[in-house]
Amino acid sequence: MSPAGPARDTRGVIVVATDVTRDYRMSGSIVRALRGVSLSIPEGDFLAITGPSGSGKSTLLHLLGGVDVPTAGNVRFLDRDLGSMSVEARASLRLREVGLVFQRFHLLPMLTALENVELPLAAVGLGPGERRARAEERLVRVDLGDRLDHRPGELSGGQRQRVAIARALANDPAIVLADEPTGELDRSTSRSVLDLFRRLNDDGTTIVVATHDLELAEGARRRLEVVDGRVEA
Amino acid sequence: MLARTSLRELRHRPLRTALALTGVAVATAMLVDMLMLGGGIQRSFEELLRSRGYELRLSPRGTLPFDTEATISGYAELRDALASVPEVAGVAPVLAYSISVETTDSPDEPQTSLRALALGIDPREQGLLRLLEGELPGSGEVLLDRRTIEETPLSVGDTVDLRVAGGLDVAARSGRARVSGIAEFVFSAREDRPIALPLEDLQSFSEMGDVVSFAMVRLTDGSEPDRVRADITARIDRVEVTTLTGIVTEANERLSYFRQLALILGSVSLVVTALLVGTIMAVSISERLGTIAALRAIGIPRMRILRALTAESLALCALAGLAGLGLGVVVAGVLEDILSDFPGLPQAVDFFVMRPSTLLLAYLLLLLVGAGAGLVPAWRATGLEVASLLHAEEP
Numbered sequence: 258m259s260p261a262g263p264a265r266d267t268r269g270v271i272v273v274a275t276d277v278t279r280d281y282r283m284s285g286s287i288v289r290a291l292r293g294v295s296l297s298i299p300e301g302d303f304l305a306i307t308g309p310s311g312s313g314k315s316t317l318l319h320l321l322g323g324v325d326v327p328t329a330g331n332v333r334f335l336d337r338d339l340g341s342m343s344v345e346a347r348a349s350l351r352l353r354e355v356g357l358v359f360q361r362f363h364l365l366p367m368l369t370a371l372e373n374v375e376l377p378l379a380a381v382g383l384g385p386g387e388r389r390a391r392a393e394e395r396l397v398r399v400d401l402g403d404r405l406d407h408r409p410g411e412l413s414g415g416q417r418q419r420v421a422i423a424r425a426l427a428n429d430p431a432i433v434l435a436d437e438p439t440g441e442l443d444r445s446t447s448r449s450v451l452d453l454f455r456r457l458n459d460d461g462t463t464i465v466v467a468t469h470d471l472e473l474a475e476g477a478r479r480r481l482e483v484v485d486g487r488v489e490a
Numbered sequence: 491m492l493a494r495t496s497l498r499e500l501r502h503r504p505l506r507t508a509l510a511l512t513g514v515a516v517a518t519a520m521l522v523d524m525l526m527l528g529g530g531i532q533r534s535f536e537e538l539l540r541s542r543g544y545e546l547r548l549s550p551r552g553t554l555p556f557d558t559e560a561t562i563s564g565y566a567e568l569r570d571a572l573a574s575v576p577e578v579a580g581v582a583p584v585l586a587y588s589i590s591v592e593t594t595d596s597p598d599e600p601q602t603s604l605r606a607l608a609l610g611i612d613p614r615e616q617g618l619l620r621l622l623e624g625e626l627p628g629s630g631e632v633l634l635d636r637r638t639i640e641e642t643p644l645s646v647g648d649t650v651d652l653r654v655a656g657g658l659d660v661a662a663r664s665g666r667a668r669v670s671g672i673a674e675f676v677f678s679a680r681e682d683r684p685i686a687l688p689l690e691d692l693q694s695f696s697e698m699g700d701v702v703s704f705a706m707v708r709l710t711d712g713s714e715p716d717r718v719r720a721d722i723t724a725r726i727d728r729v730e731v732t733t734l735t736g737i738v739t740e741a742n743e744r745l746s747y748f749r750q751l752a753l754i755l756g757s758v759s760l761v762v763t764a765l766l767v768g769t770i771m772a773v774s775i776s777e778r779l780g781t782i783a784a785l786r787a788i789g790i791p792r793m794r795i796l797r798a799l800t801a802e803s804l805a806l807c808a809l810a811g812l813a814g815l816g817l818g819v820v821v822a823g824v825l826e827d828i829l830s831d832f833p834g835l836p837q838a839v840d841f842f843v844m845r846p847s848t849l850l851l852a853y854l855l856l857l858l859v860g861a862g863a864g865l866v867p868a869w870r871a872t873g874l875e876v877a878s879l880l881h882a883e884e885p
Contacts, residue, residue: 281878315880315881316877316881319877319880322787324787324876324877324880325875325876325877344792345791345792348786348789348790348791348792349789349791350789351787351788351789352788352789352790352791353789355788355789356788357784357787357788359784359787359880361780363780363781363783363784363785365495365781366502367494367495367498367499367502368494368495368498376785376788376790377788377789377790380789380790380791380794424788425788436880
C-alpha cells in the first residue's frame with residue numbers, strides 16, 4: 258500500500274450509512290444517540306449537519322468517519338464496511354482517507370504549525386523532505402504560508418483552526434469531517450473558515466460539517482437536520 | 491516527531507520535571523548503593539583472600555583462622571608433615587599474641603605506648619602483609635604497621651620495647667627490638683595496630699613454645715585445593731583444613747544480612763521509582779487526554795503514541811538516572827567511610843564495590859522500570875474509546 262492509502266472508489270460515493278443506530282451505556286442505562294439514520298455522501302459534496310445540542314450530530318459525524326461504529330445498521334466507507342474492521346484498521350483508514358477538524362482544534366502546543374501538519378504525513382511514512390513540502394503546501398492553501406514556524410500559542414483562534422484544517426487535508430483525504438469548526442471562533446473568523454471550506458469544496462474536497470452555526474450551514478451545498486437521533490430532512 | 495513533542499512536554503513544565511528528576515535521581519542513588527553493597531563486601535573479601543595466593547588455611551581442629559585463641563601445638567612436626575604432601579609448595583605460619591609496644595627512653599621525646607597484636611611470621615613465607623619500607627624482620631627485629639608509624643614518633647631503625655604485663659598465670663616480660671621496616675597488614679581492622687616479628691622470636695617471647703595460631707598453605711600450580719585438603723585432613727587429624735572457597739562461603743553466610751538488606755532496599759528504590767514515574771506520567775497523560783483522543787481520531791497509530799509517551803518517561807529516567815549514578819557513587823563513598831569502622835573487618839575490605847557492570851545494571855533496571863511505569867498509564871489512555879473521549883473533551 259502506498260502512503261496515500263488504498264485506491265479510491267470510482268463510483269462517486271464516499272460514505273453510505275444505512276439504518277444506523279448508536280446506543281451508549283451511561284450510568285447503567287442505555288441512551289440511544291442515533292435511531293435508524295440513513296444517508297449517502299457523494300464525492301464533492303458539502304453537507305452541513307445541524308440540530309440542537311445532544312441531537313446526535315457529532316455521533317453521526319464520528320460514525321461516518323469510522324471514529325465510532327454503529328450498534329446496529331452499517332456504514333460503508335469507500336465501499337468498505339467500517340463495522341467489520343478492527344480498531345487499528347479503521348485508524349489507518351482515517352489517517353489516509355478522513356480529515357478530521359475539531360471545535361477545539363487539538364493541535365500539539367509544542368509543535369509549530371508546519372510540524373502539526375507534518376504529523377499525519379509522518380504517520381503514513383513520508384520522509385522529512387516530502388513531508389515538509391506537502392505540509393507547507395497545505396498551509397499555503399489555507400493562507401498560512403507566513404506562519405509556518407509559529408506554535409499554536411502564537412496564533413489566533415481562526416489561524417489555529419486553519420492549521421487544523423491544513424492538518425486534516427495533509428494526506429489528501431477522501432472526505433473532511435468538521436465537528437463544530439466555528440464553535441470557538443467569532444463571527445468574522447467563522448466567515449473566513451466558511452470561505453475556506455467553500456474554496457476547498459470548489460477544488461473538489463468533500464466536506465461534512467456538524468454545526469450550530471446557521472451561516473456556516475447555509476453556506477453548505479446541502480443541509481441535513483438531526484433531531485433526537487433522527488434525520489428530519 | 492511525537493517523541494520530540496513528549497520531550498518538549500518535559501521542558502514545558504520545568505518545576506514538575508525538576509521535582510520528578512530529583513525524586514528519581516535519589517531513588518537511583520539508593521539503588522546503585524544497594525547494588526554496590528549487595529555482594530560488594532563478599533567480593534572484596536574474596537578478592538583480598540585470593541590476592542595473597544595461599545589456597546589453604548590450617549587452624550586448630552573445629553575452628554576457623556582468627557576465630558579462636560586456641561593454637562596448634564608442635565608446629566615443626568606439622569611443617570614436616572605438610573612438606574611430605576607433594577602439592578604443598580610452601581607453609582606460612584602465624585602466631586598471634588597481644589603485646590605492648592613502647593618507645594625506648596629518650597630525653598627529647600615523651601614515651602609512647604600502644605597495645606598491639608604481635609604476629610609471629612616466617613619472613614620467607616608470609617601472606618599477611620605488604621612491605622612498604624625497610625626490610626622484613628630478622629631475629630631481634632619488628633615490622634611496624636603504617637598507621638603506627640603515622641601515630642608515633644617511631645621510624646625505621648628505631649628501637650622499641652616489647653612488654654607483656656604480668657597476671658595471675660603470666661609472668662611480666664619485656665624485650666627490645668629494632669624497627670626493620672613499615673608494612674601494610676592487609677587483614678587488619680582499622681582499630682588494630684599489628685606488628686610482625688619472626689615466629690621463633692614471638693614463640694620465645696610469649697613462652698608459648700612451638701605453637702602457631704594458624705598456618706597458610708601455598709599449593710603448586712594446577713593443584714586441586716579440595717583434593718589436597720582431603721589429603722592433609724587424612725594425614726593430620728589435629729588441624730582443620732579450610733580452602734579459600736570454604737572461607738569465602740563461610741564469610742558469605744556471616745555477611746548475608748548485608749545482601750538481604752541491599753535486596754530489600756534496592757527493591758524499595760525500584761518501587762519508589764516506578765510509583766514516582768507512574769504518577770507523574772499518569773497526571774501528565776490525563777491532562778492530555780483530549781489531545782491523545784484527537785491524535786487517535788485522526789488516525790495516528792496507537793503504537794506511535796505509546797512510543798512517544800514511553801519516550802517521555804524514558805527521558806525522565808535517563809536524565810535522572812545519570813544524576814542518580816553520580817549521587818550514588820558520592821553517597822557510597824561517605825557510607826564507606828562510616829562503615830569502615832565496623833569492628834573486626836579487615837580494612838582492605840570494601841563495603842561498596844563500584845564496578846562498571848554494577849552501574850550499568852542499575853541504569854538498565856531504572857530504564858526498564860521507568861519505561862514500564864510510563865507504559866501503564868499510556869497504554870490505558872491510548873486504549874480508551876476515542877469517540878467517548880472526544881464527546882467528553884468537546885463542549
